[in-house]
Amino acid sequence: MSETSTTAGGSGSAADDVDRSPVSGADVCVVGAGPAGSLVADRLAARGHEVVVLDAGPQFDDSERIERMERAIRPAYDRPDVWDGGGERDAYASTGEQFYPLNQARSKGVGGSTLHWQGMVMRLHEDDFNSGSARGVGPDWPMDYADLRPYYAEAETELGVAGADDNPFAPPREEPYPMPAFPPSYSDSLFAEACEEAEIAMHSVPNARNSESYDGRSQCVGYGTCQPVCPSGAKYDATVHADRAAERGATVVDRAPVQRLDHGPDRIEAAIYATPDGEEHRQEASAFVIAAGGVETPRLLLLSDSEHYPDGLANSSGAVGRYFMDHLFAGAGGVLDEPTRQNHVGFMTSESHQFYDDADEGVGPFKLEFLNYAGPSPVEQALTGDDWGDELLGRLQESYGTNVAVGGLVEQLPRSESYVGLDPDRTDDHGNPVPDVHWSIGDRARRTIERANEVQHEILDALGAEITWTVGPDATGPAYHHMGTTRMGTDPAESVVDASLRTHDLENCWIASSSVFPTGGALNPTLTIAALALKTADHVDESL
Amino acid sequence: MQLTRRDAAAALAALGSGGAVALGARQWQRDSEDPEEADLASDGAVRDAMVAVAEVVYPSEVEGIGEFVEGFLAGRLDREGHGDGLRRAVANLDELGRAWYDDPVAELPPADRDALLRETGADGVDEAPDGSAAERIRYYVVNDLLLALYASPTGGELVGIENPQGHPGGLESYQRGPNG
CATH class of the missing domain: 3.30.410 (Cholesterol Oxidase; domain 2)
Incomplete structure (x- = not known):
């Protein structure tokens, strides 16, 4: 399976004949094929690394987008129906003082939430990186705008920004x-x-939407249903980079939800993932990049608790799942x-x-x-x-x-009383406790x-x-921007990842996601997610 | 206002034919010899019913309904899952027409078509592809027709929007003023 470029999967039935077996000798295992995971995979595959991407959802067929648009327009369908969301796979709880409509706020599959996003892409302002110093509230980021500035420029080129x-x-x-x-x-x-x-x-x-033909994709033709589906492909979505990563030799496995991360005290050994045939597989790799968004990323860490990490993997700080923010x-x-x-x-x-x-x-x-x-x-x-x-x-x-x-x-400030936890009373289609989004304003x-x-x-x-x-x-x-739940910082007692996006606790685990934002600013997060993903790729590359 | 082939092509595009269906190329067979499909209306019966219902649910100033409906209907009938839902909903509607008015909907005068549709309950329910007969008639018959019309340029212009949602009408119209 690792010999050729592969995108494994399709939105067909569970009885498909796709090979979803693990790749031997993988350098990098990326969990999640949204914008962060796909960009990391593309960048690392381009540098010659053996990359495997595991995504919980399907690889959707582009030819079905017109039908998905019809679902977006017709009253018979709710928003999650457009990208086949909901059901036991996506069960969740919302226990905070403010209800959080999680399945309205995400789409699972190769492309992730960029399948249904609006596509607005601004750089955070300089003060957003220094909220504590400049505004007197919240933590400072462990990096400045200047540190991220070249990555912002690269991200704008990658996504295609008008x-x-x-x-x-x-x-x-x-x-x-x-x-x-x-x-x-x-x-x-x-x-x-x-x-x-x-x-x-x-x-x-600034729009991640083609005002003219760009990167092999057409100019916007004005279907008018950008959120939740662009039938023309003029709006950027992360299938662009998932497909490119596959062309470069990465293996993108769909319908392969990671159940837990096997680990020792210092390293992740393998991602244990399920496949539609009911089997579980073990994907080993030298490095792991978790890019499953601001809800599923902390959930996976919490589900991976162990004798080494009784409160959840990479959670010595207690910050995993905490400080959940949205706009x-x-x-x-x-x-x-x-x-x-x-x-x-x-x-x-x-x-x-x-x-x-x-x-x-x-x-x-x-x-x-x-x-x-x-x-x-x-x-x-x-x-x-x-x-x-x-x-x-x-x-x-x-x-x-x-x-x-x-x-x-x-902007919503990070507050410890807003968090993503595990609901002990309800499980998903694989028997894992569902996420509990406990949100207040x-x-x-x-x-x-x-x-x-x-x-x-x-x-x-x-x-x-x-x-x-x-x-x-x-x-x-909420604006459906999940942030803050594996915050970045310099102090391992207060944060989950450092400025290189690597977890403080584990030497081969990085997180590429808005979950690392210490504060959220008030601008749509995806360009910053993309910039941080490209930075993550550089750090992973250096480590290999 | 005249519906054109451009409108039919637009409806075909918006409703997801998959691009495989050519306008006007279909033979509208009226008879089905397959007893397994007794609860499914034939293509011809679907065509006749949809045109007849369109004449009721479309605004009175719309012209060219027959060609427009035929233009997008082939793609609907050929879409997996949707085609049989449409045939079954039309068979339901025709059955009720025969029971209450002695004729299928296509053979009723417009006032009776309107009354039949309302008596099925299709006016007062939300559309549902897997719902009751009324909900399915609303989904496959009434709302398929309304979606096709109001996602087309001519349908949009009736309301004042020449590039309605679902129609890939380009990037000029949003910049134009009302007199542009």
Whole structure:
């Protein structure tokens, strides 16, 4: 199996004839084929290492994406249905004061959550790396923006980012984006006048979405269903790097959930994984990279407890699973007395970071987003209701066309009382305790949402909108960015991995994931995940 | 407003034909000799029923319905799983039409078609591909037709959006103003 480039698997039945046996002589075993794991695998395979990637979910067939888009539009399907999520495999508990809809927030399979992501890719601001020093709250990262800056540039090239150097609040950059930014929308032009009056600067959104053909993938063609599925492949997803890793000789094994990590006091010996035929296999390797996201990564470590690590593998600090963070949504919207041309595309073209670096101990950073898909989508709306014919058309015409909305993401501080643990009372389809996402929000985040709402109302008032809804601190929800649960730091008593992304406890185990973020900032995390993954690959390479 | 071959092609693309079905190439057989398929309507019966229902559930200003429905329907019938669901839902609908109005839906006047659909309950239920007869008629018949129309450029334009979700209409329309 290790002789040729292989992507093992497919989204067929359990009785497929795919060889999922272990690879002998593997240098690296990567757990998870999302963006972090796929980038690590691609980079290390390119450097000549024998790489095996194990993913719990299937290798989806690209030709099925149109059908998945239909599921995204039709009311018969929930969001997890689009990528075959849910069920016993994905069972979970949510026991915190704030419900966490985990299966809305992830997709399992080769590509990971980039299969359903929005595709916004910003670099964190410089102060995000020094929250404790610069803002007076939370820990500093054990690295600065300057340390990650070259990796950010590489990540933008790898993912294919369409952007413009027009954001006066963004951290410094030297290289142009790989593709030009998407032009602003008509809706943006309406906001531009209002923001000028309110003295708020708008700028382009960096998108991991092709504004022109890039890397063998087409320009965006405007299907309008980016989140949760891009049928054209113009939106980046990690199948790009999983496939490339396989072309370089890596073995990507799908439907192979890792059950536990066999280890001694200092090293992981093997990943024990299950396959659809009911068998368990043992994948040995010199190095292990856990890249299973902010929930499954700590869960796997907790499931791998032992006499050496009774509280969970690599958990001498007690921080595994702790400090679970997400970004919180703040938003407001309304209607104008003129057309606003929403829902032609499923992505955003303008945002504002103007208030981001005002953050301090009391109010956190937040960014503003000007939606291009405010209000109902006519085709989705047409499939509900008890009317049809002229009556339905009248309803659609009345509800479509004049909506506007300003959204935003808000930072949530790391708090030990928010955590990912194991639920002792429920097991998954392999008999393992399911993850328990115990989540709460915190006062600073609530104040930040209120501040974001103030600015959003100011903009909508300047626009002359009748404000019809506001998502404030009591109605907020997560942005589906799982962070913090294997935090990075210099002190082994306080953190799980060091600045080289290697666990303090184990000499051959690295973690590539937003789970290592000590703080979250308020920007979509995937570009930072990708940059850290490329940095991880360098460190693993050095060790081999 | 006239539905065009472009709309049918758009609906075909949005509804996942897999690209293997050519517009207008299908023979609409009306008879099935396979007793195993007695609860499945023939392709021709599906075609006739879908056009007849479309004439009720589409806005009155829409023209060119027959060619439009035929254009996307072949892909639906050929899709694994969906085709038999559609045939079974039409067979249910025709059976109820015969029981209550003495004729299959395609042979009823428009007012009776509308009444038949409502009496099945298809107007008041949520679509469900594996649900009750009403939920399946809603899913495979009514909502397949509405999805095809409102994901097409002409259907979108009726509402005011020439690039609706599901239609790969490019990157120009989102930038255009209402008078552009």
